[in-house]
Amino acid sequence: MLAFVVAQAAAARAQEPGQAPDTMAARVLACAPCHGAAGEGTSSDYFPRLSGKPAGYLYNQLLAFRDGRRKYAPMNYLLEFLPDPFLKAMADYYAAERPPFPKPAIPVVSKALLARGEALALHGDPERALPACAACHGPTFTGMEPAIPGLLGLRPNYISAQLGAWRYGTRTAAAPDCMQIVAGHLTEDDVKGLAAWLSSRPAPSNPAPAAHGTHAPPLPCGSQPN
Amino acid sequence: MAQSFSDVARIFSGAMFAVLSTAMMATGAAAQPVASLVKQGEYLAQAGDCVACHTSPTGKLFAGGRAMPTPFGTLFTSNITPDADTGIGKWTADQFYSMMHTGRSPDGGLLYPAMPFASYTKVTRADSDAIFAFLRSVPAVKQPNRPHDLNFPYNNRSLILGWRTLYFTEGEYKPDASKSAEWNRGAYLVQGLGHCSMCHTAINALGGSSEAKAFEGGLIPMQNWYAPSLTSNKEGGLGDWSIEEISDLLRIGVSARGAVYGPMAEVTYNSLQYLTPEDTRAMAVYLKSLADRGTPDRPVPTTTEAESSLLMRLGKSIYDDKCASCHGMKGEGKPPHYPPLAGNQSIQMSSAVNPIRMVLNGGYPPGTAGNPMPHGMPPFAQALSDDEVAAIVTYIRVAWGNRGAAVSAKEANELRSAPLH
Numbered sequence: 001m002l003a004f005v006v007a008q009a010a011a012a013r014a015q016e017p018g019q020a021p022d023t024m025a026a027r028v029l030a031c032a033p034c035h036g037a038a039g040e041g042t043s044s045d046y047f048p049r050l051s052g053k054p055a056g057y058l059y060n061q062l063l064a065f066r067d068g069r070r071k072y073a074p075m076n077y078l079l080e081f082l083p084d085p086f087l088k089a090m091a092d093y094y095a096a097e098r099p100p101f102p103k104p105a106i107p108v109v110s111k112a113l114l115a116r117g118e119a120l121a122l123h124g125d126p127e128r129a130l131p132a133c134a135a136c137h138g139p140t141f142t143g144m145e146p147a148i149p150g151l152l153g154l155r156p157n158y159i160s161a162q163l164g165a166w167r168y169g170t171r172t173a174a175a176p177d178c179m180q181i182v183a184g185h186l187t188e189d190d191v192k193g194l195a196a197w198l199s200s201r202p203a204p205s206n207p208a209p210a211a212h213g214t215h216a217p218p219l220p221c222g223s224q225p226n
Numbered sequence: 227m228a229q230s231f232s233d234v235a236r237i238f239s240g241a242m243f244a245v246l247s248t249a250m251m252a253t254g255a256a257a258q259p260v261a262s263l264v265k266q267g268e269y270l271a272q273a274g275d276c277v278a279c280h281t282s283p284t285g286k287l288f289a290g291g292r293a294m295p296t297p298f299g300t301l302f303t304s305n306i307t308p309d310a311d312t313g314i315g316k317w318t319a320d321q322f323y324s325m326m327h328t329g330r331s332p333d334g335g336l337l338y339p340a341m342p343f344a345s346y347t348k349v350t351r352a353d354s355d356a357i358f359a360f361l362r363s364v365p366a367v368k369q370p371n372r373p374h375d376l377n378f379p380y381n382n383r384s385l386i387l388g389w390r391t392l393y394f395t396e397g398e399y400k401p402d403a404s405k406s407a408e409w410n411r412g413a414y415l416v417q418g419l420g421h422c423s424m425c426h427t428a429i430n431a432l433g434g435s436s437e438a439k440a441f442e443g444g445l446i447p448m449q450n451w452y453a454p455s456l457t458s459n460k461e462g463g464l465g466d467w468s469i470e471e472i473s474d475l476l477r478i479g480v481s482a483r484g485a486v487y488g489p490m491a492e493v494t495y496n497s498l499q500y501l502t503p504e505d506t507r508a509m510a511v512y513l514k515s516l517a518d519r520g521t522p523d524r525p526v527p528t529t530t531e532a533e534s535s536l537l538m539r540l541g542k543s544i545y546d547d548k549c550a551s552c553h554g555m556k557g558e559g560k561p562p563h564y565p566p567l568a569g570n571q572s573i574q575m576s577s578a579v580n581p582i583r584m585v586l587n588g589g590y591p592p593g594t595a596g597n598p599m600p601h602g603m604p605p606f607a608q609a610l611s612d613d614e615v616a617a618i619v620t621y622i623r624v625a626w627g628n629r630g631a632a633v634s635a636k637e638a639n640e641l642r643s644a645p646l647h
Contacts, residue, residue, distance in 0.1 A: 076646070
């Protein structure tokens with residue numbers, strides 16, 4: 001009984017009113033239920049990993065959600081009244097985080113579709129003028145500074161939902177909108193194959209995005225300065 | 227848009243207003259250099275939050291076109307840039323004042339009361355002229371107004387005549403000589419440009435707000451947020467708040483007693499953060515004096531007692547696990563960033579809409595000059611079932627001496643589909 005009382009008192013002391021921590025980790029707690037405390041993602045299929053993506057990419061997405069150019073009501077709502085410098089600080093926070101990658105997904109598509117996804121990701125399809133994902137997102141798919149995102153650590157449903165959104169024009173970016181052009185050339189099977197293959201990749205040995213200018217993207221991109 | 231106003235402009239207009247506030251009631255616009263008149267007008271346009279409605283989310287400044295869903299159909303706001311064909315470029319200062327004062331456009335047409343002319347009628351001629359001068363100075367945008375999309379019979383503008391008879395009293399603000407200059411300045415801002423009564427007075431079936439029930443609170447149509455009473459201490463009534471706490475809440479967005487959220491976050495973000503501390507203080511003095519016009523009935527629980535005690539037990543275990551790390555084991559919070567829940571009127575009101583929505587949707591207070599990097603409340607819609615949401619909201623409404631009533635899983639469920647954005 002005494003031990004119980006003492007424990008209660010200790011708990012009360014530990015919870016004495018103080019101040020909220022003056023850290024970015026505390027300020028982005030509102031993001032944690034869907035994206036994880038360090039932006040590592042959660043068990044939900046549709047909420048992406050944020051950590052380690054280039055800060056410029058994350059900042060562009062935060063601005064687009066806040067200003068309604070990218071539509072997802074819970075994100076639009078949370079960001080609506082937040083000023084640019086705070087969104088930049090959020091982007092910098094997640095860009096610098098390096099939590100472990102999730103276990104690679106086990107593909108649930110046919111071998112043929114998986115092979116198609118691999119071929120498109122690594123080599124593209126010259127006959128359809130489709131560049132490889134690797135041409136912009138890097139040979140190890142970790143993206144490139146400042147605004148090309150990495151493609152690993154994402155779940156197949158998220159990847160296919162985003163490619164679908166690009167194809168149908170519900171997700172857009174600054175013109176020239178290279179992803180809209182690329183995704184517009186993809187078929188349903190291309191998307192399934194790409195989502196399955198990319199999500200099955202093991203964690204990269206170096207998760208950092210490539211330095212700006214490491215490789216020259218084949219398409220002009222409104223989000224990525226030359 | 228809010229970021230486009232520089233700190234320098236804010237400090238300048240702030241300094242000017244500290245002086246002007248005492249001279250505010252003087253009639254007629256003294257001859258004033260155009261630049262300072264425009265600055266003054268910019269400040270007043272911020273106090274009136276013109277930008278919030280007259281700029282669409284991805285549109286050009288003051289070019290209108292923002293959809294305003296109402297129970298009667300959708301209104302589209304008008305272009306108030308100085309474009310001669312599609313904006314107000316051909317208007318005169320007289321016509322602008324007449325619109326603000328009488329709710330009639332220069333062609334004699336009646337404005338729909340979504341434009342808060344029932345509040346703006348209280349604005350002085352001098353302030354109206356300054357706002358007009360400012361609007362003349364913004365870039366002209368050629369963008370024709372989009373026709374309203376109203377349901378029958380509300381698409382008949384002559385119905386507005388009836389509405390006006392019931393709910394519109396024309397007339398500039400009349401200072402109350404028995405009150406201080408500060409109180410009068412606050413009353414002028416709250417009743418006039420601030421148009422606070424648009425949300426904080428219940429809207430009836432005719433879309434009118436009754437003067438007798440001014441500032442007594444109500445559910446905001448279409449948005450499903452509850453605008454608390456500003457007159458009852460049991461709701462948002464500010465009788466036992468300090469002037470500093472009220473002023474902080476309005477201008478900074480967080481205070482030792484609570485934070486703004488939902489539609490009020492927009493008001494602070496677009497409007498109140500740009501006001502001078504003197505002006506938000508004056509509003510605080512007036513708002514505090516409104517309080518205590520009566521006590522609302524104790525909330526009626528929608529659950530049985532057995533259900534309530536089950537909800538309380540479940541609620542406490544979820545609270546201790548998920549909420550206490552920020553809001554404290556006894557609901558004491560860590561103000562201003564983690565609001566206290568014990569004694570927080572916002573949670574105990576008859577309407578449980580706001581606390582349910584905060585648990586479901588979370589939210590950030592607005593980023594303001596006084597709180598540029600706010601702490602946010604996580605959304606729990608995915609993590610908690612309807613029963614768990616009802617339990618946690620019941621717990622915080624009843625624990626620590628709070629006087630709210632239990633809420634049911636059905637109420638929690640209904641708000642999952644409330645519009646977010």
